[in-house]
Amino acid sequence: MRFFLNGIHVPHRKNTASMKAVRMPSPQAVTIPMSMHIGKAAKPIVKVGDRVYVGTLIAEADGYVSSPIYSSVSGVVKGIVDVTLPIGAMCRAIKIESDGEMTPDADISVPSVSNKAELIEAIRKSGTVGLGGAGFPSHVKFNVPEGKNVSELIINGAECEPYITSDTRTMVDKSDDMLYGIQRICDLLNINRVIIGIENNKAEAIASMKKMAESDSRIEVDVLPSVYPQGGEKVLVYHTTGKVIPAGKLPLDVGCIVSNCTTVAAIGNYLKCGIPLVNKCVTVDGGAVSKPMNVIVPVGTSLSDLFEFVGGFKGEPYKVLIGGPMMGQSVESLDTPVMKNTNAALALTKAECKGKTETACIHCGACTNRCPLGLDPRAFMRAYRCDNVEELEKLRVDICMECGCCSYVCPAAKPLVETNKLSKAKLRAYLAEKRAKAELENKKFGEEKKNG
Ligand code: SF4
Ligand code: SF4
Incomplete structure (x- = not known):
């Protein structure tokens, strides 16, 4: 079973x-963001006026966790511009005016x-x-x-x-x-x-x-x-x-x-x-x-x-x-x-x-019952609102996959998944600060030891 x-x-x-x-068919222009992946944004290697084809490398991966980017149309590079990504962040992008031909790059090979x-x-x-x-x-x-x-x-x-x-x-x-x-x-x-x-x-x-x-x-x-x-x-x-x-x-x-x-x-x-x-x-x-x-x-x-x-x-x-x-x-x-x-x-x-109007939590437990990972979004919300980051860490908000099941079932229309995302960001910042402090302490301790 x-x-x-x-x-x-x-x-x-x-x-x-x-x-x-x-x-x-090819649009008149495309604007290709340098950050379409997790990791470091790709580095543009073309400049305004360059001729490109479908499959021409236009940006190199910048590091191991990064990914190269290729032109999706044939045409001419019109600019390196800023673009807003769906997550709201800004990133560099290469704007290419299409010639409408969709000519593949001659260097493409198996x-x-x-x-x-x-x-x-x-x-x-x-x-x-x-x-x-x-x-x-x-x-x-x-x-x-x-x-x-x-x-x-x-x-x-x-x-x-x-x-x-x-x-x-x-x-x-x-x-x-x-x-x-x-x-x-x-x-x-x-x-x-x-x-x-x-x-x-x-x-x-x-x-x-x-x-x-x-x-x-x-x-x-x-x-x-x-x-x-x-x-x-x-x-x-x-x-x-x-x-x-x-x-x-x-x-x-x-x-x-x-x-x-x-x-x-x-x-x-x-x-x-x-x-x-x-x-x-x-x-x-x-x-x-x-x-x-x-x-x-x-x-x-x-x-x-x-x-x-x-x-x-x-x-x-x-x-x-x-x-x-x-x-x-x-x-x-x-x-x-x-x-x-x-x-x-x-x-x-x-x-x-x-949408529903947010009301008081009725402690029905539906959010926890439907969470595939057995997490407690109601407790996340409490800890987040009290700024209790240690509690968020204990509750393991970091493993929330942001699937939204908790929000979907909540009869009180609590912004649970949104709070989970904010809580995860808060916890990340707290842990980064904790790590930086520990590194500084270690460095100070090492220097004191060296100086007798
Ligand atoms: S968003 Fe997070 S807490 Fe809510 S159901 Fe999905 S995994 Fe569980
Ligand atoms: S589903 Fe909503 S109302 Fe029910 S316990 Fe969770 S937060 Fe409270």
Whole structure:
């Protein structure tokens, strides 16, 4: 008998699941941010007036945890500008005026990959990052340290947020790229078991993945209940393998690598064709959108161009989100560009966002009961409001995955997930200060010892 962690039932609204993705023609210009991944922003290597093509390297990775960036259109560099990211932070971006031709870079070539080091370097060069939304550079994730073994590669095909179906389309339309990526990774990293975790509300994708699995005995498909947040890393590892990732640890600490299905497809495509990550399949949906669909978009395309491509709005959107309604970011401007890890652009009506008025906590315990990690968001809120950072540390707010289940079920409409995010930031600052103080003390002690 299998046990499942707590979660919630959210409306699926997978309106676009059966629609094959449509390729968007080149917009007039793209604005490509240098920070589309976790880690250090990439460093621009082009200047105003430079001619670029689809796949031309325009920014180098600046350090190990960083990722190179390629032009998504052919045209001319118009400027290095500031852009506001969906999370609200500013970052440098390269603005390129398109010539409308989408001419590929003549230097694109298929990488030669025959061992682990070459595979990791190829993944780095492909510019692939976690495409489920996390944006973690994939070459870092797959660079398994010596002495660590990977018993399972878990492919995340859960796609548990409402509306979003871009991963579903990958599993249906790009299973050949997925298979190639999975097989090369498994061959060169010596992984013998691959589990594709997929929710039971995706019949077409399940059939496609099962067919793919027939061609390689290492691959199995695990059909899981449609319960949010099925795609959370810890949740998926537990549900597919029964392994518990301890607090503060990673899947690798229990012998697993978790990778999104679109990420392995992007890696497979690069290994086959040498074309780096320059496009992204984005679900465009929401009650305010004229014609919801999945669109293959050049990275750096503005949301306004993307929404225009799908026929614009039926009415004034109340809220525009990058990502899903549970974990996505609401954006203030339609100039916001599509990034490597953008999986959805939603324009929601007021009725879809209907909010409740905050009232007093009635101590029903629903927030804790539905938290997949068994955390106590009500206690986080109390500690945060009293500025009790030691308590936040004890309560392990740091492991909250910000899934939003607690907020969703709270009858008092408490801003629980928002408070969790603020609490995590407060705790991070407190721990950094504590570390800095300890280092200073150690230094002082060392100097005193030296001076007798
Ligand atoms: S947001 Fe954090 S505390 Fe709330 S349910 Fe998700 S993991 Fe638990
Ligand atoms: S769900 Fe809301 S009302 Fe219920 S205990 Fe948690 S914070 Fe209080």
